[in-house]
Every structure is written in C-alpha cells, then in structure tokens.
Amino acid sequence: MSSPTRPAPGTISVTRRLEFDAGHRIPDHRSQCRNMHGHRYVLEVTLEGQVIDAPGASDNGMVMDFSDIKAIANEHLVGHWDHAFLVYAGDAAVRGFLDSLPGHKTVVLDRIPTVENLARIAFDILRPHYHRQFGGDLRLARVRLYETPNCWADCEG
Secondary structure, three states: OOOOOOOOOOOEEEEEEEEEEEEEOOOOOOOHHHOOEEEEEEEEEEEEEOOOOOOOOOOOOOOOOHHHHHHHHHHHHHHHHOOEEEEEOOOHHHHHHHHOOOOOOEEEEOOOOOHHHHHHHHHHHHHHHOOOOOOOOEEEEEEEEEEEOOEEEEEEO
C-alpha cells in the first residue's frame, strides 16, 4: 500500500474560505435533489508552500497573502458560479428552460453538478492560477466545497 503524499519539510498550509450562492439539480436523483434548488456553498481553498522570505515585500512571512488567494478564486471561479445555475450539459430539459430566460446566468458543466463533481471542477479550474511570485513551491493542496453546513466534498491534488 502506498503512503499518502506528504508536504516537504517546513511546508505550511493556508486556507481561505469564500461563500457563494448557486442553483443546480441532480437529474437522476431518487429524492428531492432531482428538483431545481439552490445552496449557500462554502469554498475552502488550501495552499501548501514555503513561507516567503523577502524583506520589504508585502507578503513577507506568508505562504500567500489571503487577499490574493481570495482575488484569484473570485476571478476564476466564484465570480462565475455565484448566483448562477450550474447545469449538466446533458440535462436538455433544464438547459432549454434556462436558455429561454433572457440574460440568465447559467454555467454549463460536462458533469452532473453533485458536490463531488463541483469540487473536482473547482480544483481543476483553480490549480493553474496559484503560483509563487518569489520562487519556491506553492501548490493547490485541496479544495473543500460545502453544499450544506453538514455535507461537503474534498478534492486533493
């Protein structure tokens, strides 16, 4: 059995939490989730890296400034998903309905928008956008997406 990947010695992890509202439905679900509904999603972005040692720099002593973590997540994910309906490309009936609403904010996904799939999509979208300005390693370690306060999915890389 392989052991889990461990961060390099001295690696620190930092997490930024963001919230957004979005609608979705799980077309084949046996219960209420097959209906169109919405959630107050909570996104946690966890980065791992070395603490920046750059005297005089704004982010000296940090892995990455929390405001930069937030700005990147907002630009590449949250701003697109907030107050949108997240719909599976194969959900033709709902897509037709949403397309009939002028100016409706719809995000068409290649997978059914379960919290598990949304966490994977979010990770894949965000991964390339976190990088170190001052050298060294910085990586997106985990995206945790809460669908409700008691239900979430983690995607780790």
